[in-house]
Amino acid sequence: xxxxxxxxxxxxxxxxxxxxxxxxxxxxxxxxxxxxxxxxxxxxxxxxxxxxxxxxxxxxxxxxxxxxxxxxxxxxxxxxxxxxxxxxxxxxxxxxxxxxxxxxxxxxxxxxxxxxxxxxxxxxxxxxxxxxxxxxxxxxxxxxxxxxxxxxxxxxxxxxxxxxxxxxxxxxxxxxxxxxxxxxxxxxxxxxxxxxxxxxxxxxxxxxxxxxxxxxxxxxxxxxxxxxxxxxxxxxxxxxxxxxxxxxxxxxxxxxxxxxxxxxxxxxxxxxxxxxxxxxxxxxxxxxxxxxxxxxxxxxxxxxxxxxxxxxxxxxxxxxxxxxxxxxxxxxxxxxxxxxxxxxxxxxxxxxxxxxxxxxxxxxxxxxxxxxxxxxxxxxxxxxxxxxxxxxxxxxxxxxxxxxxxxxxxxxxxxxxxxxxxxxxxxxxxxxxxxxxxxxxxxxxxxxxxxxxxxxxxxxxxxxxxxxxxxxxxxxxxxxxxxxxxxxxxxxxxxxxxxxxxxxxxxxxxxxxxxxxxxx
Amino acid sequence: xxxxxxxxxxxxxxxxxxxxxxxxxxxxxxxxxxxxxxxxxxxxxxxxxxxxxxxxxxxxxxxxxxxxxxxxxxxxxxxxxxxxxxxxxxxxxxxxxxxxxxxxxxxxxxxxxxxxxxxxxxxxxxxxxxxxxxxxxxxxxxxxxxxxxxxxxxxxxxxxxxxxxxxxxxxxxxxxxxxxxxxxxxxxxxxxxxxxxxxxxxxxxxxxxxxxxxxxxxxxxxxxxxxxxxxxxxxxxxxxxxxxxxxxxxxxxxxxxxxxxxxxxxxxxxxxxxxxxxxxxxxxxxxxxxxxxxxxxxxxx
Numbered sequence: 001x002x003x004x005x006x007x008x009x010x011x012x013x014x015x016x017x018x019x020x021x022x023x024x025x026x027x028x029x030x031x032x033x034x035x036x037x038x039x040x041x042x043x044x045x046x047x048x049x050x051x052x053x054x055x056x057x058x059x060x061x062x063x064x065x066x067x068x069x070x071x072x073x074x075x076x077x078x079x080x081x082x083x084x085x086x087x088x089x090x091x092x093x094x095x096x097x098x099x100x101x102x103x104x105x106x107x108x109x110x111x112x113x114x115x116x117x118x119x120x121x122x123x124x125x126x127x128x129x130x131x132x133x134x135x136x137x138x139x140x141x142x143x144x145x146x147x148x149x150x151x152x153x154x155x156x157x158x159x160x161x162x163x164x165x166x167x168x169x170x171x172x173x174x175x176x177x178x179x180x181x182x183x184x185x186x187x188x189x190x191x192x193x194x195x196x197x198x199x200x201x202x203x204x205x206x207x208x209x210x211x212x213x214x215x216x217x218x219x220x221x222x223x224x225x226x227x228x229x230x231x232x233x234x235x236x237x238x239x240x241x242x243x244x245x246x247x248x249x250x251x252x253x254x255x256x257x258x259x260x261x262x263x264x265x266x267x268x269x270x271x272x273x274x275x276x277x278x279x280x281x282x283x284x285x286x287x288x289x290x291x292x293x294x295x296x297x298x299x300x301x302x303x304x305x306x307x308x309x310x311x312x313x314x315x316x317x318x319x320x321x322x323x324x325x326x327x328x329x330x331x332x333x334x335x336x337x338x339x340x341x342x343x344x345x346x347x348x349x350x351x352x353x354x355x356x357x358x359x360x361x362x363x364x365x366x367x368x369x370x371x372x373x374x375x376x377x378x379x380x381x382x383x384x385x386x387x388x389x390x391x392x393x394x395x396x397x398x399x400x401x402x403x404x405x406x407x408x409x410x411x412x413x414x415x416x417x418x419x420x421x422x423x424x425x426x427x428x429x430x431x432x433x434x435x436x437x438x439x440x441x442x443x444x445x446x447x448x449x450x451x452x453x454x455x456x457x458x459x460x461x462x463x464x465x466x467x468x469x470x471x472x473x474x475x476x477x478x479x480x481x482x483x484x485x486x487x488x489x490x491x492x493x494x495x496x497x498x499x500x501x502x503x504x505x506x507x508x509x510x511x512x513x514x515x516x517x518x519x520x
Numbered sequence: 521x522x523x524x525x526x527x528x529x530x531x532x533x534x535x536x537x538x539x540x541x542x543x544x545x546x547x548x549x550x551x552x553x554x555x556x557x558x559x560x561x562x563x564x565x566x567x568x569x570x571x572x573x574x575x576x577x578x579x580x581x582x583x584x585x586x587x588x589x590x591x592x593x594x595x596x597x598x599x600x601x602x603x604x605x606x607x608x609x610x611x612x613x614x615x616x617x618x619x620x621x622x623x624x625x626x627x628x629x630x631x632x633x634x635x636x637x638x639x640x641x642x643x644x645x646x647x648x649x650x651x652x653x654x655x656x657x658x659x660x661x662x663x664x665x666x667x668x669x670x671x672x673x674x675x676x677x678x679x680x681x682x683x684x685x686x687x688x689x690x691x692x693x694x695x696x697x698x699x700x701x702x703x704x705x706x707x708x709x710x711x712x713x714x715x716x717x718x719x720x721x722x723x724x725x726x727x728x729x730x731x732x733x734x735x736x737x738x739x740x741x742x743x744x745x746x747x748x749x750x751x752x753x754x755x756x757x758x759x760x761x762x763x764x765x766x767x768x769x770x771x772x773x774x775x776x777x778x779x780x781x782x783x784x785x786x787x788x789x790x791x792x793x794x795x796x797x798x799x800x801x802x803x804x805x806x807x808x809x810x811x812x813x814x815x816x817x818x819x820x821x
């Protein structure tokens with residue numbers, strides 16, 4: 001399948017300019033600008049005079065190539081074999097994947113709709129060989145074909161000039177025979193020869209003996225015909241998608257308003273979703289940079305700083321809608337100071353998507369709740385900070401203060417920490433003696449009177465002495481020699497005269513008493 | 521001159537009267553609105569969505585247990601009283617309160633499995649997260665806990681409101697200081713009502729004087745366990761200060777629970793224990809309090 005692309009951008013009046021000698025001239029325009037009278041070849045100053053709202057961008061082949069490569073990556077949803085076929089053109093090997101889309105025709109229409117959604121108009125040709133597909137994509141849709149191909153849109157009754165063209169079967173020749181030979185994009189020599197021979201269609205060209213044709217039109221043209229018919233193989237280099245997701249989106253008008261930014265970000269997020277789907281990964285963390293107007297051209301000193309928004313969903317996700325909601329919460333709180341002209345989305349952490357199988361049946365029921373829960377976590381984290389909205393994990397460690405972990409929701413259970421223990425091990429830790437619900441970050445030194453066995457007898461605090469009754473203890477804990485924070489303690493649960501229960505320990509190396517929490 | 525003065529005074533009195541009448545009308549309208557709202561949202565006692573506390577006598581005093589879709593306040597004196605240890609384990613089953621027909625009626629959901637799927641349990645506390653090993657010992661699935669540590673009372677009020685309003689939580693547990701005013705709490709009460717979320721607020725005892733829209737208000741005081749069972753049992757005195765739809769019992773309850781699943785005395789033994797507990801008090805060692813009885817938590821229910 002071959003596709004040639006033109007960017008639509010119909011609503012904006014935009015022209016691309018390039019330097020021609022000493023003049024800056026327009027080389028391409030959008031349809032809207034063309035309606036205002038702007039034509040290729042016009043000087044930029046004249047074009048501006050014709051159309052006040054015209055936005056002129058420098059033609060930048062390197063940028064076009066980048067955009068094309070990104071587009072190619074997104075076309076990977078249709079087939080793993082995508083070839084960038086010169087500026088503005090792609091080749092897709094769809095023979096092996098068409099059945100997933102209910103046939104080649106349906107796939108071609110789906111690809112066209114997909115590209116249209118992204119703002120590109122694609123002319124698509126489907127044929128058995130790359131050259132034939134290219135020729136079909138290039139060929140004008142003639143009147144006869146309108147009827148044959150169903151290019152006449154039955155709904156609107158209008159002629160669809162860009163309808164996909166098909167050459168069914170293994171031999172593309174019959175479908176191509178009726179097309180004008182100009183669709184082959186012959187070089188100058190071949191075109192002159194075809195004219196002088198009085199040929200009209202590709203059929204006429206194919207009918208001629210190859211030897212004579214090679215003499216008149218040159219060997220490259222004959223080779224092209226051979227590739228067209230599949231007699232000669234064509235080497236193609238398929239694209240390899242980049243490891244790191246890093247996409248930019250330039251806005252045609254610099255914006256500050258949140259809705260406009262969200263609209264633009266949606267395109268990026270959808271690209272991200274497609275990319276994650278392709279990799280079978282889920283997003284843990286990404287950064288979105290809002291590049292303000294003039295940043296690209298200004299010197300470093302005067303350049304306005306580009307706000308960077310870190311997007312860290314509470315659970316690994318692919319959903320563009322969820323990322324968009326997250327960004328919306330952020331934009332509600334952070335004002336965009338300068339007009340933004342470019343958005344850049346970079347993945348900083350992704351993880352393989354957990355197997356969906358185990359969730360198959362619960363998914364439908366849980367989805368609404370999961371979304372509620374994720375939205376709640378995200379909203380809390382946006383205002384309070386990620387470190388203040390956490391989940392609880394158990395860690396297998398004998399030192400009470402190391403027996404748990406406050407886990408940020410971003411670092412999900414997908415990356416199970418080495419020391420984390422599951423629910424089964426929780427039962428085992430329950431046997432280790434009662435633990436207080438209220439454990440203090442830092443144990444506080446207390447003044448304890450002890451009996452002759454060394455057990456706590458009374459607590460001296462604020463000038464008062466409170467008798468203690470031993471509930472449990474001692475529970476001896478010696479651990480941590482391996483990380484330098486070793487502890488050798490004897491824990492006691494005691495009850496005060498008021499009935500309150502405290503968790504005390506005797507640090508056996510310092511021979512000092514501490515309170516580590518309360519059974520609240 | 522005199523007549524004019526009199527008419528002025530008369531019209532002043534009339535204006536005052538009119539104001540009083542208007543004020544009375546306003547009050548009545550407000551009261552009607554409130555009752556209408558109550559009957560629509562259904563107050564907890566009417567709809568009967570309760571979460572059993574685990575102590576049968578306390579459930580009885582509260583009309584069925586913690587009020588689902590409402591604020592439940594526990595005023596606790598000091599640290600280490602054991603109030604959380606007594607009350608928290610029941611919250612592991614908070615989702616089950618959603619399954620009943622009463623909840624379905626009040627919140628227009630279909631009764632059954634779907635409503636009763638476990639949701640989040642939120643712990644919203646400025647400083648201290650609950651100690652996870654203790655939660656695991658109390659039988660909680662830690663994955664259900666969402667721990668939020670707001671910076672100050674304002675952030676806490678905001679986080680509480682969000683959590684109660686989201687409908688993503690079965691229960692929200694928070695230490696709520698006296699800094700939260702009546703208006704803020706009323707807002708939270710409405711949020712809890714709207715989503716049928718259970719809110720348990722642990723508050724300092726000086727909040728008892730402040731007005732609060734909470735459906736349930738208890739005062740919990742630590743009580744020492746008898747020496748012979750100290751190693752396995754704990755006791756807590758609970759006074760029902762207010763319970764919507766119930767007459768608050770005059771005498772406080774003595775709750776007793778065990779950490780040892782094998783330690784399960786027969787009801788007769790419990791009655792004897794209640795008498796003994798009161799007898800303990802009779803000898804006048806501490807004060808002259810009497811309890812209605814000893815409520816014991818059924819373990820492994």
